[in-house]
Amino acid sequence: MKMTDKSKNPIFVKLGGSLITEKNAPYTINYRALTQIVKELKEAIERDPQLQLLLGHGGGSFPHPVADSFKTAEGFVHATSVRGFALCQNAASTLNRIVVDLMADYAIDAISIQPSACCVTTDGKIANFFTKPIEVAIAEGLVPVVFGDCVFDTVKGCSIVSTEQIFSYLSGALQPSRVLVVGLVDGVYTADPQKSENARFVPTIEVEQFGSVESYLGESYSVDVTGGMTTKVKELVEIAKRGIECEILSGASGNIKKALAGQKGIGTRIKPVATAEK
Amino acid sequence: MKMTDKSKNPIFVKLGGSLITEKNAPYTINYRALTQIVKELKEAIERDPQLQLLLGHGGGSFPHPVADSFKTAEGFVHATSVRGFALCQNAASTLNRIVVDLMADYAIDAISIQPSACCVTTDGKIANFFTKPIEVAIAEGLVPVVFGDCVFDTVKGCSIVSTEQIFSYLSGALQPSRVLVVGLVDGVYTADPQKSENARFVPTIEVEQFGSVESYLGESYSVDVTGGMTTKVKELVEIAKRGIECEILSGASGNIKKALAGQKGIGTRIKPVATAEK
Numbered sequence: 001m002k003m004t005d006k007s008k009n010p011i012f013v014k015l016g017g018s019l020i021t022e023k024n025a026p027y028t029i030n031y032r033a034l035t036q037i038v039k040e041l042k043e044a045i046e047r048d049p050q051l052q053l054l055l056g057h058g059g060g061s062f063p064h065p066v067a068d069s070f071k072t073a074e075g076f077v078h079a080t081s082v083r084g085f086a087l088c089q090n091a092a093s094t095l096n097r098i099v100v101d102l103m104a105d106y107a108i109d110a111i112s113i114q115p116s117a118c119c120v121t122t123d124g125k126i127a128n129f130f131t132k133p134i135e136v137a138i139a140e141g142l143v144p145v146v147f148g149d150c151v152f153d154t155v156k157g158c159s160i161v162s163t164e165q166i167f168s169y170l171s172g173a174l175q176p177s178r179v180l181v182v183g184l185v186d187g188v189y190t191a192d193p194q195k196s197e198n199a200r201f202v203p204t205i206e207v208e209q210f211g212s213v214e215s216y217l218g219e220s221y222s223v224d225v226t227g228g229m230t231t232k233v234k235e236l237v238e239i240a241k242r243g244i245e246c247e248i249l250s251g252a253s254g255n256i257k258k259a260l261a262g263q264k265g266i267g268t269r270i271k272p273v274a275t276a277e278k
Numbered sequence: 279m280k281m282t283d284k285s286k287n288p289i290f291v292k293l294g295g296s297l298i299t300e301k302n303a304p305y306t307i308n309y310r311a312l313t314q315i316v317k318e319l320k321e322a323i324e325r326d327p328q329l330q331l332l333l334g335h336g337g338g339s340f341p342h343p344v345a346d347s348f349k350t351a352e353g354f355v356h357a358t359s360v361r362g363f364a365l366c367q368n369a370a371s372t373l374n375r376i377v378v379d380l381m382a383d384y385a386i387d388a389i390s391i392q393p394s395a396c397c398v399t400t401d402g403k404i405a406n407f408f409t410k411p412i413e414v415a416i417a418e419g420l421v422p423v424v425f426g427d428c429v430f431d432t433v434k435g436c437s438i439v440s441t442e443q444i445f446s447y448l449s450g451a452l453q454p455s456r457v458l459v460v461g462l463v464d465g466v467y468t469a470d471p472q473k474s475e476n477a478r479f480v481p482t483i484e485v486e487q488f489g490s491v492e493s494y495l496g497e498s499y500s501v502d503v504t505g506g507m508t509t510k511v512k513e514l515v516e517i518a519k520r521g522i523e524c525e526i527l528s529g530a531s532g533n534i535k536k537a538l539a540g541q542k543g544i545g546t547r548i549k550p551v552a553t554a555e556k
Contacts, residue, residue, distance in 0.1 A: 076418060082387050085418075086382060086387035090389070093378075093390050100368060101368060101372065104364060104365060109361055112371050113395045114390065116411060117392050117395040118411075120414075133394060133398065136435075142364060151411070152411050
C-alpha cells in the first residue's frame with residue numbers, strides 16, 4: 001500500500017442535495033448541474049493529479065421525502081419506522097449510485113462509501129465510524145463519495161447524518177486543507193435572499209463571531225431533515241475551530257474548478273481564528 | 279433499540295452471481311430468476327414474520343469481468359489497479375442496488391451493506407469488519423444485503439472478498455441457525471455434471487470427511503475470481519465446524535421457500551460433526 005502524500009492534505013467537497021437534484025420533484029436528479037460539476041471535478045484532477053478529494057453529497061429529493069414521511073430522524077418509534085429506514089437507505093444509496101456512476105463515466109476513480117454501513121450514532125451524533133476504507137481510498141488516489149444517510153443509533157435505534165456531520169467527524173483524522181460546501185445559493189446571507197430584499201451577503205464568518213452570526217442569519221431558508229443553513233454553518237464552525245477554512249459557495253459554472261485551483265472568497269468563507277484577517 | 283430475539287437466530291442466504299445474473303453477458307441481470315427468488319423470500323417472511331435473514335449475493339457478470347481484466351484480487355500492483363478498483367466497486371454496488379431495490383418493491387425491508395465500506399482484509403483474509411450496522415439491522419427486522427466486493431487490504435492494497443468469506447466471518451458473532459448457498463446447480467457433485475456423465479451427486483458432506491471430499495470434487499467447474507465450488511465448500515466447512523449446518527442448493531422454483539420453511543436436504547448438506555447422521 002502506498003503511503004499518504006503528507007505534503008498535500010485532502011479537500012472535502014460537498015455537493016448540496018438541492019443542487020444535484022430537483023428538490024421539488026421526488027427521485028429526480030438535476031442532470032445538467034450534476035454533469036457540469038462532475039466535469040469540473042475531472043478538470044481539477046487533470047490540472048493537479050496529486051489532488052486528494054473526499055466528496056460528499058446531500059440527499060435532496062431522493063431520501064428527504066421518505067425521511068420526512070416516515071420521521072426517520074426520530075428513531076425506531078413508529079409502526080412503520082423500520083420500513084421507512086429501508087426506503088430511506090435505498091433512496092440515498094440510489095442517488096449515490098447515480099453520482100458515482102457518472103463520476104466513473106468521466107474517468108474519475110470514485111467509490112461509494114455508505115455511511116449506514118460504516119457509521120453509528122448516539123442520539124444523533126456520530127459515535128463510531130469505521131474510517132479505514134476512506135483513509136486508504138484517499139491515500140491511493142481514489143475519491144470516496146459519502147452522503148447524507150440514515151444510520152443506526154444506539155439511543156433512538158436510527159437517525160440521520162448529514163454530509164456536514166460526516167465532514168466534521170472526519171476532519172479530525174484526515175485534516176483537510178479546505179472544506180467546500182457547494183449549493184444553490186452564493187453563500188450565507190443575513191436572511192433568505194429569495195424572500196427578503198434586505199438580505200445582505202456575508203463574505204466572511206470568523207469563528208469567534210459565531211454567536212452573533214447565528215442571530216443575524218434569521219430563520220433557516222432551506223429547512224430539510226438535516227437542518228437548514230444555520231445547522232450547516234454550525235457544523236462548519238466546528239471544523240473551522242480545528243484550523244480548517246471552510247467555504248459555502250454556489251455550484252454556478254466554473255466555481256468548483258476555481259475553488260479547487262485555490263481561489264478563495266467565491267462564496268462565504270468560514271475562517272478559523274488563526275488565519276482571520278482583520 | 280429492540281433486543282435481538284435470542285430464541286431465533288438468523289438464517290444466512292447467499293444468491294449465487296451465476297443465478298441472478300447472465301454470467302456470459304456482462305452487466306446483465308437474470309431478471310426472471312431474481313424476481314422469482316425475491317417473491318419466495320417475501321413469502322417466507324410473510325409465513326414467519328419473526329424470520330431473521332442476512333442476505334448475500336455474488337457479483338456474477340457485473341464485477342467479475344472488471345475484476346478479471348484489472349486483476350483486482352492481486353492488489354494495487356498494476357498501473358491501472360486504482361481505476362480497476364473504482365470500476366469493480368461500482369459494478370458490484372450497481373448490482374446490489376438492483377437486488378435491494380427489487381426487494382424493497384416487494385415490501386421486504388432490505389438495506390444494502392457495502393463490504394468495501396465496512397470491511398478490510400489482510401492478504402485476502404477479513405481482518406477488520408465493522409459489524410454493528412448488520413447486527414442492529416437484523417435485530418430490528420431489517421434484511422441486510424451484503425455481496426462479493428473489492429475491499430482494501432493491509433498487505434496488497436486491495437483484494438476481493440466473497441459472500442462465503444463474509445458469512446464465515448459473521449457466523450461467529452451472529453450464530454446463524456443455517457446457511458443456505460443458492461446457485462445454478464443442485465448441489466455438490468463429484469465432477470462437473472455438465473461435462474462428465476460420471477458425476478455423482480453428493481447429498482451430505484460431513485466436516486471430518488472434507489479431506490476426501492476435496493479430492494473427489496475434481497476440478498472446480500465454475501472458476502471465478504472468488505474461487506469455484508471447491509472454495510465455496512471449504513468456506514462452508516469452516517462455518518459447519520462452528521456447529522452450523524450449511525446447504526448448497528439450486529434456486530429452482532420453490533427451493534428457497536421450502537428451505538426457509540425448514541426443509542433440509544434439497545441440495546447438498548454440509549453438516550457439523552455434532553449433528554452428523556450415521
